[in-house]
Amino acid sequence: MEVITRKQYRRKVGLIRKLIRLTLVLGILLMGSVVGLLTYAKMQGPPPLQVQQTTVFYGSDDSVIGQRIVGQNRHWIPLDEINPAIIEATIAIEDRKFYRHYGFDFIRIGSAVLKNIQQGTKAQGASTITQQYARNLFLSHAKTWQRKWNEAIYALRLEMNYSKDEILEGYLNTIYYGHGAYGIEAAANYYFQKSASELDIAEASMLVGIPKGPLYYSPIRNYDRAKSRQSQVLNAMATEGYITAQEADDFYRAPLDLDHDTSLSSLVTGPYFQDVVYQILTDEYGLDPQIIEAGGLQVYTTLDPDLQEKAEKWVEDELKATELQTALVAIDPRNGDVKAMVGGRNYLESQFNRATQARRAPGSAMKPFLYYAALEHGFTPATPLTSEETTFVYDDGRETYAPSNFNNQYANDFMTLAKAIALSDNIYAMKTHFFLGFDQLTTTAKRLGIESTLTEIPSLALGTKRVGVLEITNSYSAFANGGKKVEPRFITKVVDRHGNILIEQEPVVEQILDPNLAYVMTDLMKGMFDLNLSSSHSEVTGRSIIHLVNRPVAGKSGTTASDSWMIGYTPQLLTGVWVGHDQGNLQRGEGQYAKRIWAKFLEDALADKLKLPFPKPANVVAATINPDNGRLATDACPVQHVSYFVAGTEPVEYCQEHINTPESISKAKEEIAEIEEAKKEKLLDRFIKWFSGH
CATH class of the missing domain: 1.10.3810.10 (Biosynthetic peptidoglycan transglycosylase-like)
Structure with missing residues (x-):
């Protein structure tokens, strides 16, 4: 048995007490540390939960067309x-x-x-x-x-x-x-x-x-x-x-279908289009590029993935055996929504967007602006001018300009505006330009949306000054939609990661043209597909693609030494195509590719859509004319063409050039007499209406 002395007992009790006190102190320190740590953590507040998130681009059908990773x-x-x-x-x-x-x-x-x-x-x-x-x-x-x-x-x-x-x-x-x-x-x-x-x-x-x-x-x-x-x-x-x-x-x-995506960071659909969207977000809306790149935005766009695929298909099919470059823009002319965009043959090889960044000479694709100005100043589809080799003198006789027609072919006779635009006659255009004054073309072009620098010179009417593909294509919208200017729209809305709408863009539409004249202009541009307007010296410019188009269309082509254009539309879709080389001139036979791409894409894009006519304003009337002299056609006229006029501007005189028999003369006189009688009746009706106070 071990005996513990009083001294040893006291020493042991003291040691236990010290141990207890130390434990209590350590416990208090530990609890204090925990409380301090928790207080510190609480004082720091909630940590920010911002992390990089992929920004997603959506097409007009809400499908994913690309990502920013x-x-x-x-x-x-x-x-x-x-x-x-x-x-x-x-x-x-x-x-x-x-x-x-x-x-x-x-x-x-x-x-x-x-x-x-x-x-x-x-x-x-x-x-x-x-x-x-x-x-x-x-x-x-x-x-x-x-x-x-x-x-x-x-x-x-x-x-x-x-x-x-x-x-x-x-x-x-x-x-x-x-x-x-x-x-x-x-x-x-x-x-x-x-x-x-x-x-x-x-x-x-x-x-x-x-x-x-x-x-x-x-x-x-x-x-x-x-x-x-x-x-x-x-x-x-x-x-x-x-x-x-x-x-x-x-x-x-259970079997697993690992259908993995091998290109997470790739741009899926319309890479040139997506570049434009990115530029709009930064330049026009002022979004920080870091927010666009990693902010988890949802960017809803106007791109139609189906039309984009068809546009790329026809570009590749038509140009695969060539070294040509191209640009294509498809727009809904009713609201300005850009539905498809091709900025070049291969985005991976060249990110230069020829649809928005390039400036090219439009050639005769500039003429619709000139002729709309002419309609505003009294021209009609029946206005005749002579087409013959001409040297124009200007600047008070100090300067001359001598344009030529394709292959130096001239009618050497009268032709109407309806025929001149269908044949793309340069002499008619130049006479119109000189008649109106050079400022009328620049003013009209700017009103329709051309922002590139234009110079008031004779050759401007023949498209020698460079413009952008998107720019000039969209400017045709007012002809297609009854005279309304629309702004090209790429983005409908942008939503942040929390579901807040940052941007919401409605269509911008403004009535700038007379709806009656806009319709007349559209009818004039339908003429390039009307074989009745061909002449012995020249064919209508759309002859090579008439068999490819199976619905009412209007448009204008343009050709320079280095550029080939086709811009045309239906009521639902406006498309512009440019084809050429980044450097150098077109070679023989390369001038038809733009028209073929345009025609094949248009038909494919609208294959399941209604074949809609262009809506005709009530104040527009039809008249069958001789497209050479602009007079009302008779049965004796070898060529007849139905043109549209603002009511009251249609021709009233019959063509008598082809009346050689007594029967034809008699019939023409009867028709003329009927017209005169109808005029008298209208005059009497107006007098009665005025007299009765209605």
């Missing part, structure tokens, strides 16, 4: 849009106590610390979902004690300021799934071409296993290894009671 491809989606199987699999394999802890699983942490001490490494981790989310947002993945400390602070801040669902949502939208895909939505898009809401349990368990080692467990790089990891995930789900053991085995054996 800078480093990380990410699409943020709410937790309630994520398949529950993904959430269950993630919690089961990553953090089964997620909804029961406050950011840390101390049992797992303690176990990991012991293993790390035994192994002499820091390889064993025990991070919760909250800690991983903090690391994804604010920290690196280096295995250092400093990073662990910072991770703990951020995890506390997350837990103290955000709900569990908000943390889980953030985690699933930021975790890396390999191959440039950040977040579950981008991963589902990449590996299965699906949304995260559409994944089944087999697919979900495969994806949830990847973040442990995005390259190591990638089913694209090593399918067997990924399947082994999938088995772990399914077994964890079974252990937690989300599925049964038999279901885990069934889902493991």
Whole structure:
């Protein structure tokens, strides 16, 4: 039996008391540290949750046409849009106590610390979902004690300021799934071409296993290894009671269709169009490029993916055996929506957008502006002028200008405006230009939307000054829609990551032309497809493509030494095509490609659309004329053409050049007498109406 002396007893009791006091002090210090740490975390406030997100571009049918990806491809989606199987699999394999802890699983942490001490490494981790989310947002993945400390602070801040669902949502939208895909939505898009809401349990368990080692467990790089990891995930789900053991085995054996996207960062549809959209967002709306690149915006555009595909198809089909370059723009003339855009043969080889950045000489495609000005100043489709080799003198006799027709072919006789525009006669155009004054063409062109610099010179009427393809194509809209100027529209709205509408663009439409004259101008431009307007010295300029067009169309072609153009429209669609070389002149036979691309695209684009006539204003009337002299045609006239006139401007005299028989003369006199009688009746009606006060 051991005997303890009083002195020893007192010493032992004192030691116990000191130990208790030390424990109490350490406890108080520990509690104070915890309180201080929590107070510090709370005082820091909620950490910002801004992360890079992929900006998505949508077509007019709301399909995805492209993405802006800078480093990380990410699409943020709410937790309630994520398949529950993904959430269950993630919690089961990553953090089964997620909804029961406050950011840390101390049992797992303690176990990991012991293993790390035994192994002499820091390889064993025990991070919760909250800690991983903090690391994804604010920290690196280096295995250092400093990073662990910072991770703990951020995890506390997350837990103290955000709900569990908000943390889980953030985690699933930021975790890396390999191959440039950040977040579950981008991963589902990449590996299965699906949304995260559409994944089944087999697919979900495969994806949830990847973040442990995005390259190591990638089913694209090593399918067997990924399947082994999938088995772990399914077994964890079974252990937690989300599925049964038999279901885990069934889902493991279920086949997976890894239809992965090999070009996440590629521009899918209309890359030249998307470049214009990006420029509009930065230059016109002042959006920060960083917001566009990584702000998770949803940009809704006017591009029609189907029309874009057809435009690219016909460009490639027609030009595949050539070295020619091209630009094509298709616009809805009713509202200005740009439906398709081709800026060149190959975007990967050249990002120079010839539809918006190039300036080319339009040639005779400039003439509709001249002739509209002429209609405003008293011309009609029946106005006759002589077409013959002419030298024009101007600037008070100091300057001369001697234009020529194609192949130096001239009528050497009268022709009407209707025939002149159909044949693209340069002499008629130049006489009109001189008659009106050079300023009328520049004024009219600017009114219709031409912003490029125009010079008041004779050759302007023949399109020698350079303009843009989009610019001149859109300027034809007012002819197609009854006289309304429309602004080209590329964007309908832009929505930020939170669903707020940042930009909403309505069509900009302004009545600038007389609807009656706009219709007459359209009728004049239908003439290039009317073989009745051909002459012995020249064919109508649309002859080579008449067989390709099977609906009412109007348009104008243009050709210079280096440029070939075709701009034309129906009531629903306006299209302009330019073909040429970036440097150098056109070679023999290259001048027809623009017309062929235009015609084939137009017919294909409108294949399932109604064949609509151009709406005729009530104050426009039809008259059958002789297109050479502009007089009313008789049965004796070898060529007849139906033209439209603003009521009261139609011709009243009959052509008598071809009346050689007594019968023809008698018939012509009878018709003339009928017209005169009708005039008298109209005059009498107006007098009666005036007299009666109506």
